[in-house]
Amino acid sequence: MTLRRTAWHRATVVSVAAETATARRIELEVPTWPGNDAGSHVDIRLTAPDGYQATRSYSVASSGPGTRLVLAVDEVADGEVSPFLVRVLAVGDPVEVHGPLGRFFVWTPSADPDPAPVQLVAGGSGVVPLYAMAAAHERSDDGSEFRLLYSVRTPDDVFFRRELAALRRTRVDLVHTRSAPEGDRRPPRRLVREELDRLTLGPALAPRIFVCGSTPFVETVSRWLLEAGHAPAAVRTERFGGSA
Amino acid sequence: MTHLDGNACAGALSDLFGDDVTLALGRCAGCGHDAVLAEVVAYVTAMGTVLRCAPCQAVLAVLVTTASERVVDLTGLSSLRLAAPADGG
Numbered sequence: 551m552t553l554r555r556t557a558w559h560r561a562t563v564v565s566v567a568a569e570t571a572t573a574r575r576i577e578l579e580v581p582t583w584p585g586n587d588a589g590s591h592v593d594i595r596l597t598a599p600d601g602y603q604a605t606r607s608y609s610v611a612s613s614g615p616g617t618r619l620v621l622a623v624d625e626v627a628d629g630e631v632s633p634f635l636v637r638v639l640a641v642g643d644p645v646e647v648h649g650p651l652g653r654f655f656v657w658t659p660s661a662d663p664d665p666a667p668v669q670l671v672a673g674g675s676g677v678v679p680l681y682a683m684a685a686a687h688e689r690s691d692d693g694s695e696f697r698l699l700y701s702v703r704t705p706d707d708v709f710f711r712r713e714l715a716a717l718r719r720t721r722v723d724l725v726h727t728r729s730a731p732e733g734d735r736r737p738p739r740r741l742v743r744e745e746l747d748r749l750t751l752g753p754a755l756a757p758r759i760f761v762c763g764s765t766p767f768v769e770t771v772s773r774w775l776l777e778a779g780h781a782p783a784a785v786r787t788e789r790f791g792g793s794a
Numbered sequence: 795m796t797h798l799d800g801n802a803c804a805g806a807l808s809d810l811f812g813d814d815v816t817l818a819l820g821r822c823a824g825c826g827h828d829a830v831l832a833e834v835v836a837y838v839t840a841m842g843t844v845l846r847c848a849p850c851q852a853v854l855a856v857l858v859t860t861a862s863e864r865v866v867d868l869t870g871l872s873s874l875r876l877a878a879p880a881d882g883g
Binding site: 605607652766787 | 796798799802809813816817831832861
């Protein structure tokens with residue numbers, strides 16, 4: 551498995567669009583980009599006119615070859631970089647991109663004729679790298695079973711709503727924590743252990759598992775997965791949050 | 795403050811090592827625990843990053859970037875195992 555080498559790249563914003571009420575999808579053209587490893591992230595560096603620099607990490611939503619890089623950035627209240635990216639950054643603006651980063655949290659198609667199934671577990675905007683994996687799987691010959699369990703605050707906070715609905719090779723289960731869609735029989739509440747057990751591939755199937763979300767979400771879910779009997783080496787985690 | 799994990803400093807580590815090292819295996823000089831760098835505990839601030847061993851909480855590494863230099867303290871890591879580069883370099 552050869553992954554793409556990490557380097558700094560100059561990028562230009564080619565499109566911006568509202569993803570949710572608080573998040574924005576940003577597409578960058580990166581002429582020297584080596585392509586997208588599904589699940590990876592990048593560091594974005596902004597430089598102010600006085601030379602002040604700020605760097606933040608964002609997961610990559612795009613996958614596969616090409617020089618286009620798609621990010622979905624959720625605005626963090628009182629943040630320094632994310633409000634700029636969500637509200638101010640405009641088409642044509644230059645940004646510096648460091649990546650692709652994070653080989654630990656990358657999914658690549660398997661050459662195995664009978665590959666292990668894959669379970670994705672997302673909390674909030676943690677769905678971004680997991681969506682990239684599902685999209686990469688969709689285009690590949692990899693025959694593994696894919697499932698995504700996505701915990702989200704409200705129906706309006708769902709990232710990649712249309713793209714997730716269009717996935718034909720990934721079963722997607724949504725659980726809503728603050729408000730549920732009309733007609734949903736599940737009351738809005740945090741994901742509970744029994745649901746995690748019921749809505750994910752069990753340890754008997756020996757799935758590879760990728761969990762991404764806030765630190766409390768990831769630590770709760772990974773603890774439940776290990777207690778359910780999944781092998782520690784099968785569970786890969788990525789936490790986000792903190793600086794904004 | 796809330797901690798993250800070693801994935802969060804993949805970029806800073808890449809600047810030092812020349813490539814992504816989140817899969818490198820680090821050994822805690824305190825308790826001997828082996829962990830891939832993606833899975834160690836990371837405290838990330840504007841001033842820099844502190845990496846800690848998840849089981850014993852000893853400091854593994856401190857990374858600080860200023861306008862003029864990068865300062866790295868790796869005394870908490872007794873060893874670091876990195877895969878050989880695919881291109882032989």
